[in-house]
Amino acid sequence: MKVEDAVARLKTATHDISDEYTTEECIGFLNTAIQQVCYQLIAGGSPQMLKQVTVHNLEYLPVDFVRPAGTYPIKLTGQLIEFLDEDMEDLKVRYFATKEPMDNTTEDMPFVHEEINDIAVKVATLIALNQNEYDVSQDKAIIDELRQAIATGMAG
């Protein structure tokens, strides 16, 4: 799914006939929604959110780093990585990564599974409607269940 399709679906779902939400705002809603879904998948330990990187002592964490998969002989201070064993040359670290935020409509939505992209659009819709003080509690309950089902299904 392209971002422009996601934005169009978001505008349709919010009945945005007066073009109340700009495209940039819609991308912002989508980015927030994608982060929510990412963190839910990471909390469930989904292997699809894993990445591997080789790090060196006193290097900075990758920008998409959320948490390491397991424990490593490193000490994290903010974004800085320090090896506990200073004689170690490098270390392969597997970590849970979040998706990079999108900034234009020509990009693809970040998830390979279209169903997860759908969920992200639905969550973005709720965020948009909530901003206009609609009562979204019913929709939220349904989408929470959907998100939970996906996180459990994709858990490691």
Add this chain to the structure above:
Amino acid sequence: MEALRVLRLVRQKEQDNSEAKYSDYDIQGAVNETLRYLNISLANKGNEYLQKIEVYDQNLINAQITAENEENAEDEEYIPKDLVDFAETGVALPEDYISLVDVQRTSDGYHLHPASSLFEVRSDDGYGKYIIMGDKIYIKGKAFQLCYYRVIPPVKDFKEDKIDLPEICLDPVVKLTRLVLNNADVDTMTQAVNTAVERIMPRRRYANSRQKMPFSL
């Protein structure tokens, strides 16, 4: 037993082949903790898996020390090593030593007796006696072999290392490693280690060994 097999079995049992839950570092720590528990339990129960022999020869050790001192004679920072006298200075026990099985004289296989004091070993009657004090063994004689219970070396690299235990210990090591990974409490762990060790140790050992009768010729 290859360490890599233990790693793969633990991952498979923990449903973590994708390495999402545990890093190799986690599992390495847990395997080594398990080996330490097993080590203590097997040594205290007198299991032969841990028995090892080290041969000591005073002349050979002193020749090596002399050669090393001569080699480093021009190095100002080098502190020359003292020569060894088994009865006077004693000799260091092996680094992987846990407890004693037996001490034999190398020349004739005579089983040495423990002495009650260092004085007794150094005395004229000290031949055939030994005493262990601190990390040293004192013996009147030039050569002996020490049989002892050893420490199982820890795993440092899963790809290269082997765990120095027989194949029968594979499942207990995997099971106990999983208990450590899942933070089992001390009582559960102790019970599990004891059960595992009891299961892998035969009830009767050396059943066909020939006992020497007191008046046999």
